[in-house]
Amino acid sequence: MPGKSSRGKERFFITTPIFYLNDTAHIGHAYTMIVCDALARWHRLLGKDVFFLTGTDENSGKTRQGARKFGYKNVAKYADFMSSKWRNTWKKLGMSNDDFIRTTSSRHRKTVEEFYMKVFKNRDIYKGSYRGLYCESCEAFYTEKDLKGGKCPVHKILPQALEEENYFFRLSKYESRLLEHIKENPNFIRPETRKREIVNLIRDGLRDISISRPGRGWGIPLPNDREHVFWVWFDALVNYISANPSRWPADIHVMAKDILRFHAIIWPAMLMSAEYPLPRMIFAHGFFTVNGEKISKSLGNAIDPVYMAGKYGTDALRYFLLREIPLGEDGDFSEEALKQRLNNELANDLGNLLSRALTMAEKFGGKIKGEPDPGLVKSLKPKRIMERVERLEIHHALDEIWGFIRAANRYINEKEPWRLEGERLGEVLYNVLESLRIISILISAFLPETSEKINSQLGVKTGSLEGLEFRPFSGRPKKGEILFRKAR
Numbered sequence: 463m464p465g466k467s468s469r470g471k472e473r474f475f476i477t478t479p480i481f482y483l484n485d486t487a488h489i490g491h492a493y494t495m496i497v498c499d500a501l502a503r504w505h506r507l508l509g510k511d512v513f514f515l516t517g518t519d520e521n522s523g524k525t526r527q528g529a530r531k532f533g534y535k536n537v538a539k540y541a542d543f544m545s546s547k548w549r550n551t552w553k554k555l556g557m558s559n560d561d562f563i564r565t566t567s568s569r570h571r572k573t574v575e576e577f578y579m580k581v582f583k584n585r586d587i588y589k590g591s592y593r594g595l596y597c598e599s600c601e602a603f604y605t606e607k608d609l610k611g612g613k614c615p616v617h618k619i620l621p622q623a624l625e626e627e628n629y630f631f632r633l634s635k636y637e638s639r640l641l642e643h644i645k646e647n648p649n650f651i652r653p654e655t656r657k658r659e660i661v662n663l664i665r666d667g668l669r670d671i672s673i674s675r676p677g678r679g680w681g682i683p684l685p686n687d688r689e690h691v692f693w694v695w696f697d698a699l700v701n702y703i704s705a706n707p708s709r710w711p712a713d714i715h716v717m718a719k720d721i722l723r724f725h726a727i728i729w730p731a732m733l734m735s736a737e738y739p740l741p742r743m744i745f746a747h748g749f750f751t752v753n754g755e756k757i758s759k760s761l762g763n764a765i766d767p768v769y770m771a772g773k774y775g776t777d778a779l780r781y782f783l784l785r786e787i788p789l790g791e792d793g794d795f796s797e798e799a800l801k802q803r804l805n806n807e808l809a810n811d812l813g814n815l816l817s818r819a820l821t822m823a824e825k826f827g828g829k830i831k832g833e834p835d836p837g838l839v840k841s842l843k844p845k846r847i848m849e850r851v852e853r854l855e856i857h858h859a860l861d862e863i864w865g866f867i868r869a870a871n872r873y874i875n876e877k878e879p880w881r882l883e884g885e886r887l888g889e890v891l892y893n894v895l896e897s898l899r900i901i902s903i904l905i906s907a908f909l910p911e912t913s914e915k916i917n918s919q920l921g922v923k924t925g926s927l928e929g930l931e932f933r934p935f936s937g938r939p940k941k942g943e944i945l946f947r948k949a950r
């Protein structure tokens with residue numbers, strides 16, 4: 463059961479991964495943020511007390527790499543600079559996150575220390591010597607069998623052979639409890655194909671993992687041995703609690719498939735050991751390519767989401783990403799495909815609907831009232847839309863909403879209001895404006911700016927989900943700027 467807040471509202475807690483500071487955000491990171499932002503806004507619309515968390519993962523070798531690359535001598539200063547760059551990127555994209563956690567903050571460090579001491583007291587930490595193959599980019603050790611052709615399966619680079627004294631976490635102890643939890647909670651790991659991969663990994667056998675490195679300055683020292691710092695993942699995962707301990711457990715952790723095993727194996731085992739409840743769902747979306755190629759700075763195809771939003775509008779970018787790629791599947795970013803959706807679905811279907819309606823409404827001096835058209839009412843399916851979002855099929859939800867938008871356009875074409883006047887015109891206008899008011903509510907989580915623009919042109923207040931039915935129209939329509947400019 464989802465938790466209740468003190469105000470009696472149902473709570474909803476959603477997270478993104480916290481991002482590394484070796485570089486700025488690209489379109490792949492923005493995708494995760496936009497998905498989470500849309501879900502956060504949807505649950506606010508449902509009247510829930512939402513907590514949407516993101517942040518930056520700073521106690522990693524990647525922060526040092528970034529400092530070197532950007533010419534900073536002082537790593538902490540660099541972390542401040544780069545973390546605020548991420549924070550600003552999300553602001554510019556209109557993200558509605560409620561908090562932004564930095565893992566160099568004292569609130570985080572304190573929670574990590576407490577968390578570790580619980581695990582330690584439960585006898586799940588021991589000291590040993592580690593020999594292994596370490597991928598600098600993953601910040602993780604691999605076994606021979608994890609590698610592909612001797613290389614890291616994610617970064618395709620040769621791992622380093624390392625031997626050092628480490629503290630270990632008894633991950634192996636949690637094999638059967640993890641399998642049991644996954645079995646008893648069918649929605650714990652989504653989608654299904656990813657869940658199967660995780661179950662297979664656990665069934666193959668889990669080894670204890672090293673969770674510390676001999677300290678070399680950057681990182682959180684172990685509270686019971688200051689010569690060591692935490693392995694970055696042990697520290698980073700705890701961000702989901704440290705941001706706001708009273709919010710735990712999360713309803714959904716969203717990430718791409720690259721880091722699912724950290725979230726779906728190591729994190730739940732850590733939580734079991736420290737005696738915390740587990741998150742309700744761990745959802746891995748797919749990986750993004752650009753024009754068919756893996757996103758990488760060296761290929762020069764790491765698209766800047768702020769640039770794209772500036773060029774086409776934030777809502778067009780959001781719409782494209784949410785509509786084009788079924789959540790969970792891999793997808794491709796292409797400007798051509800974005801333009802097509804912008805021109806057809808946004809400018810033609812939605813933009814024209816609003817501008818046609820308002821042009822007519824402005825000319826019309828009579829009363830905007832009448833009976834809801836049965837055909838239009840039938841094509842509005844709020845329950846189906848809600849179910850689709852609930853099942854995280856955002857692209858299907860959008861498709862349903864567009865079905866209604868197209869029905870409203872068809873309604874205008876069929877009624878030919880340009881031939882009508884008086885009460886009969888008032889009734890057609892009533893139906894079209896009421897449809898637009900409802901559309902504005904339905905799209906508000908996905909296209910928040912557009913929804914506000916529609917409300918202001920209709921002269922109606924921001925709606926809630928209770929408003930998803932035809933009522934008497936009470937707005938004061940006034941034509942404003944066009945919603946979407948077509949792209950060439």
Ligand code: MSP
Nearest residue numbers: 479480481482490491494519698699717718749750
């Ligand atoms: N710092 C870790 C996460 C720690 S969470 C406790 C990390 N950071 S990251 O900066 O590399 O971000 C990885 C995440 O960014 C992915 O899981 C995904 O959410 C997003 N993406 C990065 N590149 C992406 C694509 N090409 N496609 C889709 N998502 C992408 O891992």
